[in-house]
Amino acid sequence: MLKELLLQFILSLLPVFAYQLWYDKDRGSKDTSLIMSLLGGGAMALCMITSQSVHGYELDFRLIPYTVASLYGGLPTLVVLTIVYAVFRIPMLDNLSEFVIFSVFIIIFMMGMSATLRHFHRVSSLRKKRIGLFIMSLICLYYALTFILYFSVQQIQFNAEIISSLLISIVGTLLAMWLSIYMIESVREKKLLYDEVTRVSANYRNEVEKLQQFIDETSFAVVLLDREGIVTHINELAIKLLRLKPEFNNVKLLLGESYRDIFVPELAAAYEELLQKALNGDRETLQPYIEGDKILLKSAFSIRSTVNEQVAGAALLAHDVTEINQLRDEVGRMERLSLVGQMAASITHEIRNPMAVIRGFVQLIQERSGQTHHDYFRIVMEELDRVNSIISDFLSLAQNRALAMEMSSLNDIIRDMKPLLEADANLRGQSLLVELGEDMPSIMVNDREIKQLLLNLARNGMEAMDEKGILTITTEYKDNVIELRIVDVGVGIPQEKMNKLFEPFFTTKTRGTGLGLPLCLSIAERHNGRIDAYSTEGKGTTFVVSFNIHTQEVGIAT
Incomplete structure (x- = not known):
């Protein structure tokens, strides 16, 4: 008898084992109702086929898979399993009274399960176990009553074997029910934990990607370290602005390196001190770093955990303020x-x-x-x-008034000014060379202002040259830009003074006012142009006036 009941116990748990294997393999499937119907129906059939008879009363665990599969499969599974149960059970009934009892049981069971299903899926795992044990307790009570009624009707005396079979059956039923729910809930909790880990991992990856994108797009050079001083994030701008060792010319090469190993030796001490203080929890104020014309503002601060405020790393920021x-x-x-x-x-x-x-x-x-x-x-x-x-x-x-503009050719303006410039050059014992480009477009200009610009730049060149000096004036048109070049062979301008040429009141002459070149720049800018100066001491200076005509209406003049 014990072997047969143990077999029944194992058969009643088969759907749970199969469900666990299926759930682990196919985590994304939503066909729980179909799977539970198939597994529950098969287990029920096996339990009824291998049921054990005690003086004509059949003891088996068929209601375990019936109940468990219905609870987790829902109403469709309950209907399917009820039909399967009826198909296998009705042929085994001996008389009308057994049929009536079976029918009443099925009706009460379906009504009770239908009322329980919706509530069952909303409660916790512990509550589900309690509900399952309560249902099986009622079923065991039904078994005990029908068992006692059967033996009373058959006038069979109760003995130790019969009572032990009943008790083992009841205990096995309750244990099988508890194990079934426990194992299924364990699988589901594992699935929920897996989904949560997957979600957290995906969120972590997204946050890391967003952080890296932010670091890549920001105008700051950024280096992020973990608490051990290992580089976790860095952007390309950091490679350009910070002086790193030549072998670290790629972001990927820097990841996983210690901050002590990435900076060139002459700057390593300063950066290491800055970052070490940040890793120790200190915040450093902005520190300037000047190298030639480049000015960097650098700062380091601690990155702390939101859980316990402990230092979790450090960040180094550097901003190029040269342009500012x-x-x-x-x-x-x-x-x-x-x-x-x-x-x-x-x-x-x-x-x-x-x-x-x-x-x-x-x-x-x-x-x-x-x-x-x-x-x-x-x-x-x-x-x-x-x-x-x-x-x-x-x-x-x-002056800030609107200028009277008209279409004119720069070549024509230079031709008009040529006699005056030649006379001025002759008085100084110098020569004037004029080379005008062909197919020069006409542009919108104010003739008086352009003549003033040309005269100022030409006289500046003449004053910078000795006798026999040659002043060259050329024009050229290319790529929607008209260029006027005024080249002298004078003493040139020192490089340290080049950046101040167009500042008001700055002059390299002993009797100059310092307003000529700012005036020329103002005229050029009012004509959508610019002035660039190039000079070599002892060899001369070149002023290039460029007019961008890309957006202007132009005509062709020679």
């Missing part, structure tokens, strides 16, 4: 130009009119004084004219 510094200088230049404009607007009428009166009286005195003090009067007149020229430069530099 240059922009600040440019803003300063523009502010000085604005100041010049304000000064020019305020002093124009206050100085120019008295200067004109003074010049008139000086000229009148000169005419009445004869030739005695002629040189003195000439010097006074020249100085007054120079002051008047400075005032004119002020006005030209500060």
Whole structure:
């Protein structure tokens, strides 16, 4: 008897073992109802086929797979298994009373299970075990009552064997039920844990990717370390801005390296001290690093765990502020130009009119004084004219009015100015060479301003040369850009002064005002152009005025 009941016990657990194998293999499948119907139906059939008879009363565990499969498979499984149970059980019934009892049991069982299913799927694992044991306790009570009724009707005396068979059957049923739910819940919890680990891993990968994308796109050089000082993230900008060892020319080569091994020896101590303080929990303020024209601001800080505030790593940030510094200088230049404009607007009428009166009286005195003090009067007149020229430069530099533009050729403007420039060069004992490009487009210009620009740059070149010097003026059109080149063979300009050429009041001449080149730059910019200067001491200077006509309406002139 014990062997037969043990076989029944194993057969009742077969659906659970098969379900576990299927669930592990096919985690994404949603056909639980179908699988439970097949497994539960097969186990029920095996249990009924191998049932053990005790004086004509059949003891088996067929209701274990029936109940477990219905609880986890849902209402469709309950209906399918009920049909399977009826198909196998009805032919085994001996009389009408057994049929009636079977029918009543099926009806009550289906009603009870239908009411339990929805609640069963919403409760915890412990509650599911309790529900399963409660259902099987009711079924065991049904078994015990029918068992006692059967033996009473058959007038069979109870003995130790019969009672032990009943008790073993009840205990085995309850144990099989508990094991079935426990094993299925274990599988499901394992699946939930697997899904959670998968989700967390996916989120972690996404966060790592987003962090790397952010680091790659930021304008800062970034190096992230773990608590051991190993590089976990770094961007290409860090390779460009920070002075790393030549062998670390790729981001992938740097990952997994210690921060102590990546910097060049001459800077290693400074960076190591900065990062070590961050790994120790200290935050470093911004520190400038200057190398030539390049200015870096670097800082390091600790990365702390959100759980216990312990140091989990460190970050090194470096920002190239060279361009910002240059922009600040440019803003300063523009502010000085604005100041010049304000000064020019305020002093124009206050100085120019008295200067004109003074010049008139000086000229009148000169005419009445004869030739005695002629040189003195000439010097006074020249100085007054120079002051008047400075005032004119002020006005030209500060003007912000709309210019009257018209289509004109740069070559035609240069031809108009050529006689004046040649005369000026001849007075200095110098020569003028003019080479004009062919097929030069006409552009929108203000002739007076372009002539002033050309005259200022040409005279600057002449003043920089000795006698016999040659000033060369050329024009060229290529790639939607018209270039005007003015080349002298003078003394040249020191490199340390090149960056200040276009600043107001800066001059390399002993009697210069420092307004000529800023005025030229202002004129070029108002014509959608720019000025570049190139100079070599002892060999000369070249000024290149470029006009971008890409967005202008152009015509062809020669």
